[in-house]
Amino acid sequence: MANIYKRKIIPYSRHFIDKNDINSVVNVLKSDFLTTGPTVKIFEKKISKFCGSKFSICVSNASAGLHLACLALGLTKKDIVWTSGITFVSSINSALHCNSKIDLVDIDKDDFNISIKNLKEKLKIAKSLKKLPKVLIVVHLGGVSCKMKEIYKLSKQYKFKIVEDASHAFGSKYDGKHVGNCKYSEMAIFSFHPVKTFTTGEGGVVTTNKSDIAKKIYSLREHGLIRDKNKFSDKNQGAWYYEQQNLGFNYRMSDIHAALGVSQLKKLKKFVKRRNEIAKIYKKELNNYPIKFQNLNNNLSSYHLLIVKFPKVYHHKMFDLFRNKNIKVNIHYIPLYMHPFFKFNKKKYSNNLKNSQEYYDTAISLPNYFHITNKEIYYVINIIKKFFNKKNKMISIK
Ligand SMILES: *Cc1c(COP(=O)(O)O)cnc(C)c1O
Numbered sequence: 001m002a003n004i005y006k007r008k009i010i011p012y013s014r015h016f017i018d019k020n021d022i023n024s025v026v027n028v029l030k031s032d033f034l035t036t037g038p039t040v041k042i043f044e045k046k047i048s049k050f051c052g053s054k055f056s057i058c059v060s061n062a063s064a065g066l067h068l069a070c071l072a073l074g075l076t077k078k079d080i081v082w083t084s085g086i087t088f089v090s091s092i093n094s095a096l097h098c099n100s101k102i103d104l105v106d107i108d109k110d111d112f113n114i115s116i117k118n119l120k121e122k123l124k125i126a127k128s129l130k131k132l133p134k135v136l137i138v139v140h141l142g143g144v145s146c147k148m149k150e151i152y153k154l155s156k157q158y159k160f161k162i163v164e165d166a167s168h169a170f171g172s173k174y175d176g177k178h179v180g181n182c183k184y185s186e187m188a189i190f191s192f193h194p195v196k197t198f199t200t201g202e203g204g205v206v207t208t209n210k211s212d213i214a215k216k217i218y219s220l221r222e223h224g225l226i227r228d229k230n231k232f233s234d235k236n237q238g239a240w241y242y243e244q245q246n247l248g249f250n251y252r253m254s255d256i257h258a259a260l261g262v263s264q265l266k267k268l269k270k271f272v273k274r275r276n277e278i279a280k281i282y283k284k285e286l287n288n289y290p291i292k293f294q295n296l297n298n299n300l301s302s303y304h305l306l307i308v309k310f311p312k313v314y315h316h317k318m319f320d321l322f323r324n325k326n327i328k329v330n331i332h333y334i335p336l337y338m339h340p341f342f343k344f345n346k347k348k349y350s351n352n353l354k355n356s357q358e359y360y361d362t363a364i365s366l367p368n369y370f371h372i373t374n375k376e377i378y379y380v381i382n383i384i385k386k387f388f389n390k391k392n393k394m395i396s397i398k
């Protein structure tokens with residue numbers, strides 16, 4: 001039988017599964033627990049240890065985690081939530097699920113994360129209009145941490161709460177410490193979708209240091225049920241008793257998924273190391289070409305995404321060229337103001353969020369994942385080199 005899994009394309013990212021991962025999942029399949037049980041607990045403990053957070057609450061996916069984060073902070077329709085102009089839709093859908101109003105902050109041209117300068121200006125105006133956000137959802141794009149100290153300072157000055165959409169940043173560091181330690185935020189949310197740095201198939205986690213937030217999220221993850229008998233409104237019931245005190249969801253992670261996570265987490269540092277090596281090759285080889293790499297601000301990136309900017313005039317052409325060569329590059333992301341559902345004034349926002357628009361007009365995520373071969377990387381690199389060498393020749397002939 002032909003191997004139907006044989007890859008003919010080079011994706012921008014891909015999961016890596018080995019025998020240990022398979023055995024770990026099979027062991028759970030043979031055990032007493034399939035849904036949330038002992039393996040989720042073990043996985044949560046390991047995540048807390050890795051990230052340096054007091055609590056970790058596993059959820060069915062990062063979007064669910066972001067939704068619970070917004071609920072745990074008590075967001076309602078009276079509140080305003082801000083996020084980056086360039087992020088995945090679920091960063092802001094979480095606030096819309098709480099009926100909150102939303103707005104966008106422009107990004108920095110060099111690190112592609114929320115621009116501190118723009119944030120400062122926007123906060124100043126919002127204060128005078130009495131329209132300050134209750135929550136700012138920051139996004140560590142591609143795995144590069146936002147400038148958390150600066151944002152934290154502003155959060156104290158303007159009294160908003162910080163949630164980290166750290167979907168890209170498991171294994172990344174800020175100021176020498178792993179993202180997810182929540183030193184400068186209420187919570188961080190990671191995604192374990194297969195394209196991210198490591199996977200559980202589908203899955204996510206919320207990390208926090210605050211026990212009241214952790215308790216809320218544990219409860220909301222399971223329909224809003226309370227199992228702590230000290231918290232019951234009716235204390236005269238038997239051992240079977242539990243109470244619903246809030247409206248929650250079934251956002252649990254299963255032990256099957258957690259088993260894959262426990263085994264994958266052992267390889268995480270190796271994954272991040274290899275992704276950094278690959279980035280180094282791209283940077284070295286393309287040094288003399290008109291390509292701009294994301295600024296890491298001297299922090300360690302998980303390199304979930306290897307984002308580069310091409311000159312605007314060649315951007316569309318480069319994208320099509322890669323796709324025609326079976327290299328499944330992608331654009332992360334279409335600016336949020338482009339999506340009709342959010343009802344932003346597209347023209348106004350593309351004018352005001354200049355860096356987000358420039359990013360959209362130039363950025364492409366190139367292939368970068370643990371088991372991509374050097375041959376494949378050079379195949380991608382040579383396509384870029386050839387394209388620009390040809391352009392140069394044409395210019396010099398003219
Ligand atoms: C992947 C991603 C999410 C959603 O993750 P899921 O686990 O698929 O729900 C949210 N935000 C960002 C920035 C992402 O890249």
